[in-house]
Amino acid sequence: EIAEKAEKMKDESGATIWKCKDCGKVFKRKHKLDLHIETHLEGFSHPCQTCSREFKTRKSLSCHNLLVHREKKEKKETVDVKKEPSPEFAEAEQEQNEKLRVEIFKRMEKIKDSEDGTMWRCTECGKLLKKKDKLELHVETHIEGFSHSCSYCDKIHKTRTALKMHIITIHKGAN
Numbered sequence: 001e002i003a004e005k006a007e008k009m010k011d012e013s014g015a016t017i018w019k020c021k022d023c024g025k026v027f028k029r030k031h032k033l034d035l036h037i038e039t040h041l042e043g044f045s046h047p048c049q050t051c052s053r054e055f056k057t058r059k060s061l062s063c064h065n066l067l068v069h070r071e072k073k074e075k076k077e078t079v080d081v082k083k084e085p086s087p088e089f090a091e092a093e094q095e096q097n098e099k100l101r102v103e104i105f106k107r108m109e110k111i112k113d114s115e116d117g118t119m120w121r122c123t124e125c126g127k128l129l130k131k132k133d134k135l136e137l138h139v140e141t142h143i144e145g146f147s148h149s150c151s152y153c154d155k156i157h158k159t160r161t162a163l164k165m166h167i168i169t170i171h172k173g174a175n
Contacts, residue, residue: 005037035059107139
């Protein structure tokens with residue numbers, strides 16, 4: 001089913017790219033497209049072996065395991081050093097986060113459902129979730145113009161979740 005939704009193409013320079021037939025999103029690497037296509041598939045679930053929660057995609061299960069069940073004893077031999085931001089940077093970051101929250105809430109709608117109770121809808125794509133905080137994280141993926149830099153290595157990320165996952169996986173959750 002995944003193969004049916006993938007289209008191999010060439011970009012302007014002749015390099016191979018992969019396109020999702022469902023939504024048009026383009027990837028440089030096929031395995032990234034394969035992971036993305038799982039978001040469009042219905043009827044599949046991936047259970048967590050630790051707590052039995054179920055996830056729609058392998059990527060969401062993997063993120064869950066890293067965030068919730070990661071081994072506390074797993075430590076790196078070298079310690080990453082967090083750079084202390086200047087007061088100006090900290091103030092600019094706080095201002096950006098406030099603007100981001102405004103943009104996120106512009107793209108969320110509270111829905112009353114007779115069967116499911118209160119639901120939250122993304123006005124960009126229509127995704128419905130029960131938990132407001134989970135939809136906030138989702139909505140952030142639609143917003144352009146915001147970036148989040150790693151305080152250990154200065155790598156830039158599009159979302160706060162991507163930054164958090166980067167710190168956990170690359171810097172092993174250093175504090």
